[in-house]
Amino acid sequence: MTGRVRPVQILVVLAFVNMISYAARNALFAVYPDLVERYHIGDSELGLLQTLFMIPHAAATLGFGWAGDRYDRRRVIAFGLGLASVSAVIGVVGESYVGLAVSRALVGFGTAAVVPVANSILGQIFDGPKKASRMAIFNLGLFVGGVVGFGAGAALGFPVVVIALALPGIALSLLMLGLRIPAHAAQPAQAIVVTGTSARAPGFAAAVAGFLADASVLLRIRTLRWLIASTTVMAFSAGGYNAWLKEFLVREKGMSDAEATSLLALALCGGLSGILVGGRISDWLSTKSSAGRLWTIVIGMTLTAPCATAAIMMPAGVALKVIGVATLFFISWYHAPMAATVDDLAPPRLTVAAQGLVIFTMHMIGTAPSSWVIGAISEQTGSIATALWVPTVGLILAAICMGMATRTFARDRGAARGDSL
Structure with a gap:
C-alpha cells in the first residue's frame, strides 16, 4: 500500500469494525422472548441459532x-463484513425459523473475516513491548459490541435490531476499502496486489495444498498446540455464559428483563476494564518473564473460576452485581495477550493463518457447541444454574493448559522469529 500509514487511524477503524461484528453476533441474546413468540421455539432451538452461527464462523476463519x-x-x-450485514437483513424479512437460521450461518461466515485479519495488521504495526496493550483497544470492540448488541436488542426488539446493526456494517465495509494499511510481510514473495488489478488466484487444488502445508507448519509449534487447547476450553466456557446469562438471571434469580439487561451491561463494563487491564498486565509481565503474557491468562482464568462459582450460588442483590462485574473483569484478561502471543509464535509469512487456526479451533470446538450443550442440559435438568457448572469447571482446565504453554514459549518464539520451522 502506497501513501502514509496512520496506525491510530487503522486501530480506530478496526475497533469499530470489531464492535459492529460482535454487536451483530450478540443482538439476539437480548430478544429470546421475541424469537420464542415469533417462531414458536424452545431452549434447544434458541441455543441452536448460536451454534449455527459459530460453525461456519469457525470454519471460515481458516479460509x-x-x-x-x-x-x-x-x-x-x-467482503466478510458486507456479506454478514446484507445476509442479516435478508434473514429477518420472512417468518421462517429456517430462514433465520440460514441467515445466522451467513452472518457467522462473514464476520469470521474480521478478527484474524485485523489481529495480523495490528500485530504488524504495533510490534514491540506494548503490542498487547494496543491490541487490547481493538479487543474492546468485543465487549463494547456486546453492550451495544444487548442494549440495542432490548431497546429495539426483533427484527428491528438486526436491521439497525446491519446498516453501519455496510458503511464500515466500504470504509475498509479505502483504509491505508502496510503491506503484508509475505507480499513480495506472494506478489499480492493491493491496488489496481488483483493477482490471479491459484487453482483450487493448489490453494488446498498450500492451506494444508501452512496448517502443518503451525501445528508443529508445541506452545501453539497448548495455547489452542486452552483457548478452546475458554471459548466453550465464555460462549456458554454469553448465550445463557440473561435467561439465567431472569429464570434462576427472579430478575425482570430490564434488571437482567442492566446487570449484564454493568458486567460488560467490567469486561471492558478487564481487556485493558489484561493488556497492560501482560505487557508488564512480559518484561519480567518471556512467558509473561501467557501467565496473565493463567492468573485471569484462575481468578474467574471462584467468581463464577459465587455468581451461580448467590441470590440477586448488590453482591451479585459486584461478583458479576468481577467475573467478566477477570475472564477478559486473555483477549489481548492471546492475540499478541499467537503473533509472536507464528512465522512472519503465516501470521494471519495462525490467528485463523486458533480462532477456528476456539469457535468450532469451543464456542459452537457451547450454547446448545448448555441449553440441552438446562432442558434435561430443568435448571440453567446446573448447566452453568460445566463451563465453570472448564475455566480451571483452561488455566492448566495455558500453564503448560509457558514451558516452551521462549524456544518456540525464537524459532518463529527466525522463520526456521
Whole structure:
C-alpha cells in the first residue's frame, strides 16, 4: 500500500469494525422472548441459532486466514463484513425459523473475516513491548459490541435490531476499502496486489495444498498446540455464559428483563476494564518473564473460576452485581495477550493463518457447541444454574493448559522469529 500509514487511524477503524461484528453476533441474546413468540421455539432451538452461527464462523476463519496471508487484507475484511450485514437483513424479512437460521450461518461466515485479519495488521504495526496493550483497544470492540448488541436488542426488539446493526456494517465495509494499511510481510514473495488489478488466484487444488502445508507448519509449534487447547476450553466456557446469562438471571434469580439487561451491561463494563487491564498486565509481565503474557491468562482464568462459582450460588442483590462485574473483569484478561502471543509464535509469512487456526479451533470446538450443550442440559435438568457448572469447571482446565504453554514459549518464539520451522 502506497501513501502514509496512520496506525491510530487503522486501530480506530478496526475497533469499530470489531464492535459492529460482535454487536451483530450478540443482538439476539437480548430478544429470546421475541424469537420464542415469533417462531414458536424452545431452549434447544434458541441455543441452536448460536451454534449455527459459530460453525461456519469457525470454519471460515481458516479460509479467511489463508486469504489474508495472500491478498489485500482490506478487501478480505470488507467482503466478510458486507456479506454478514446484507445476509442479516435478508434473514429477518420472512417468518421462517429456517430462514433465520440460514441467515445466522451467513452472518457467522462473514464476520469470521474480521478478527484474524485485523489481529495480523495490528500485530504488524504495533510490534514491540506494548503490542498487547494496543491490541487490547481493538479487543474492546468485543465487549463494547456486546453492550451495544444487548442494549440495542432490548431497546429495539426483533427484527428491528438486526436491521439497525446491519446498516453501519455496510458503511464500515466500504470504509475498509479505502483504509491505508502496510503491506503484508509475505507480499513480495506472494506478489499480492493491493491496488489496481488483483493477482490471479491459484487453482483450487493448489490453494488446498498450500492451506494444508501452512496448517502443518503451525501445528508443529508445541506452545501453539497448548495455547489452542486452552483457548478452546475458554471459548466453550465464555460462549456458554454469553448465550445463557440473561435467561439465567431472569429464570434462576427472579430478575425482570430490564434488571437482567442492566446487570449484564454493568458486567460488560467490567469486561471492558478487564481487556485493558489484561493488556497492560501482560505487557508488564512480559518484561519480567518471556512467558509473561501467557501467565496473565493463567492468573485471569484462575481468578474467574471462584467468581463464577459465587455468581451461580448467590441470590440477586448488590453482591451479585459486584461478583458479576468481577467475573467478566477477570475472564477478559486473555483477549489481548492471546492475540499478541499467537503473533509472536507464528512465522512472519503465516501470521494471519495462525490467528485463523486458533480462532477456528476456539469457535468450532469451543464456542459452537457451547450454547446448545448448555441449553440441552438446562432442558434435561430443568435448571440453567446446573448447566452453568460445566463451563465453570472448564475455566480451571483452561488455566492448566495455558500453564503448560509457558514451558516452551521462549524456544518456540525464537524459532518463529527466525522463520526456521
